[in-house]
Each structure stands twice: as structure tokens, then as C-alpha cells.
Amino acid sequence: MMTDTTPTKTIAESRESLILGLYMALAGYAVLAGIPVISTAWSNLLGFTEEQVGRVAGADLGGLAAGAVLAALFVAKANRRQIVLVAIAIAAVANVACAFYQDYMTTLILRFIAGVGSGLFTGVAVATLGARSNPAKAFNYLLFSFAFVQAGEMYVLPRLPMTTIYFVFAATYLITVPLLRWLPERPPETVLSEETDEGDSSVAVSPAIPKSVPWLFLIAMALTYVNIGAYWTYIELASARAGLDAEWVSSVLVWVSLFGLIGCLVATVISDRVGMGKPLLLTLLLHAFVVYLLVNDIDPPRFLISVYAFNFLWIFIDVYQMGSVASVCKTGRFATLMPAAQGIGQIIGPNIAASLLAAGHGYSSVFLLCALASLAAFVVYFIAYLLLRGLPSDVVAGAKSIGAKAIGMRA
Numbered sequence: 001m002m003t004d005t006t007p008t009k010t011i012a013e014s015r016e017s018l019i020l021g022l023y024m025a026l027a028g029y030a031v032l033a034g035i036p037v038i039s040t041a042w043s044n045l046l047g048f049t050e051e052q053v054g055r056v057a058g059a060d061l062g063g064l065a066a067g068a069v070l071a072a073l074f075v076a077k078a079n080r081r082q083i084v085l086v087a088i089a090i091a092a093v094a095n096v097a098c099a100f101y102q103d104y105m106t107t108l109i110l111r112f113i114a115g116v117g118s119g120l121f122t123g124v125a126v127a128t129l130g131a132r133s134n135p136a137k138a139f140n141y142l143l144f145s146f147a148f149v150q151a152g153e154m155y156v157l158p159r160l161p162m163t164t165i166y167f168v169f170a171a172t173y174l175i176t177v178p179l180l181r182w183l184p185e186r187p188p189e190t191v192l193s194e195e196t197d198e199g200d201s202s203v204a205v206s207p208a209i210p211k212s213v214p215w216l217f218l219i220a221m222a223l224t225y226v227n228i229g230a231y232w233t234y235i236e237l238a239s240a241r242a243g244l245d246a247e248w249v250s251s252v253l254v255w256v257s258l259f260g261l262i263g264c265l266v267a268t269v270i271s272d273r274v275g276m277g278k279p280l281l282l283t284l285l286l287h288a289f290v291v292y293l294l295v296n297d298i299d300p301p302r303f304l305i306s307v308y309a310f311n312f313l314w315i316f317i318d319v320y321q322m323g324s325v326a327s328v329c330k331t332g333r334f335a336t337l338m339p340a341a342q343g344i345g346q347i348i349g350p351n352i353a354a355s356l357l358a359a360g361h362g363y364s365s366v367f368l369l370c371a372l373a374s375l376a377a378f379v380v381y382f383i384a385y386l387l388l389r390g391l392p393s394d395v396v397a398g399a400k401s402i403g404a405k406a407i408g409m410r411a
Contacts, residue, residue: 060111130325151257217334227373236249295371
């Protein structure tokens, strides 16, 4: 048995595995990263209404959630390379089909299918990163890289026709095929399951930690992405409706994405010094405030403040959310569910926003929805941290960031 598992663990900790996991996660999150300009392309190039744009975005990102749930079901036992090959086939075929069938209903269905492939693909990637010996560091690399990818998409995608955009997305998956030898076929935690009596998610969390805590973290993550999904889908269309110059907005979005790099670095420094609990709670309150700025009016100063602060704080939140899940989970199983939680938020956010716009409530209602979602996430996280407050920090895997030390409370 030892000869079967040792190579897997070695591959799982290799630099090549890290690089491939990062690339796969970035490719899987590509639609999320570029959704403002993709939404504008759907509107300007394909003639979709504002409501239809929200429905299509919700279908795409909701498919991501469905695929990630499927990945979570199979990733612990099935051959991960085979899962990825299935994901690549689904995502690549659906994206190519989108280039040839561009009516609204067909696009809606195909984007959901493409999202499922993306979710399977991303779920394996995040599980690979989450099962490393230092998952928080791997997720920091991911978020740091995400800012570059996001900036690149904001600059390049508006210059491409819709058909080419779909082909680019398909190509990002196909590139992975010859690199799959770097992907561990089996998860490292299979070794752990052989040493315990249980093979389900109950062994993934220390017995001292309430079992509800990782689930509360995932619920709060979904609520956070209701905010992110609605705001990021409609921010460029909202600025156009407000009469802001389109070229100026496009350039701002590029620089905003690069500004996220600073957020990642600052968040890491803060978490190393004071933990993740208090900074995360404060960041969620600030996130609610910066989206609420656009409720009453969208003018250049408000737009600049809101979009720069939004992206800066978004990276903050992701660093703390991913780090929190990784800290309470020993095996990476809950990490596999993070794309699902994000995707659920992203199907709910754009769809509610689309319904609000269809009902004639305008973009003010969309940004109010975003603020309320961030406040709801704050409440859920606060409850989770209260459940952890009496625990010594050493009961949490990697744990100085969670529990009593994280929220600055004494047991």
C-alpha cells in the first residue's frame, strides 16, 4: 500500500502540480474574471437585453456551481485525470458551439453546459491546491495570479469578436491535456482515510471544531458571491446607462484589476499579524458600503471609488475566505466545495439582479441587493467565529488564523 500512495503524495507536493493547479483554477475562473466585458459583449455584439445578460451570466456561473458539486462527489475516489478529461470535453465543445449558435435561448443552455465543465475542471484544481501541505500559501498564489488574468481579460476581450472569445475559452481547456501528467491521479487524503474508521467529510475537520463551522463558511462565501456576481456582471452596463465614457470605463477596469495585486499582498500581511477573523468581518462591512455608494447615483468619482475599493476588498475577502476554509479542513475536501459555493452565489446574484431590472427597479436596486448580501455574509461569519471563540488555536489545522486568536477574544 505504501508504494501506491507515496508517489501520489510526492506529485501532489511538486512544483509542477502547483503550477498546473494554479493554471486550471485560473482557466476555470476565466468567465468570472472577465464577466463585466463579457456581459457588455453579449449586450452590444449579440443584442441581448439587460435581463437576458443577467440570465446568461447566472447560467454560466451557476453551471460552475453544479460542476463543482459533481467534482466534490467524485474527486476523493475517482481518477482526477479522467475527471479533468471529461471536464475539458464538456467545456471545450460547449464553448465552440456557442460560437456557431448565438441566439439567446441556445446561448443560455450552452453557457450552463460550459459552466458545468468549468466547475468540474475548477473543482479538481482547487482540491489539488487545497490538499497541499500549505494550502493557504497556494491560494495566495492563486489570488495573486488572478489579478493579472483579470487585467489581461479586461484589456484583450473587448478587442475581440464574440466568436473569438468563445474559441479562446475553449483553447484554455485544451491546452491542459498534455500537462495532465503533473496532476495527481488520487488525492493525498486517501492515505488519511486508510488510517481512520470513516471515509466521509467528518474526518476532514478536527472533532473539537463544531461540524457546522465549515458549512457556515461556505454559506457565507455563497452570500459574498451574490454581491460579487451581481455587481461584477452589471457594473460596466450600469456605467454605460449612467452615461460614463465607455473607453474610460474600460481602461479603469484594467487598472482596477491590477490594483487587486496590492489587496492580495496587504491581506496576506494583515492575516500573518492579526489573523483572519476581524479583518474579514471589517472587510465585508466596507464591501457593503462601497457598493451602496452607487445606489443613489453613478458619476465618475463615485464609480472610481466604488470599483477600485470593490476589487481591492474582493481580493481581501477571497484571501480570508479561502484561508479560513483551509484552516478548519485537514484534507481539502471542503476546499473542493468552494467553487460550488461561489457558483451558487453567482447564479443567485445575477438572476435576482436581472429580475429587478426586468421589473423596472433600475440599477439602484441591484447595488442595494449587493450591499445586503455582503451584510448577510457578515452575520453568518460572525456566528461561525462565535462558535470558534472558546477553542484553543491548536485544534485548527494551520490554526493561528481561526478561533479565539483570530477574532481577538479570550476563551
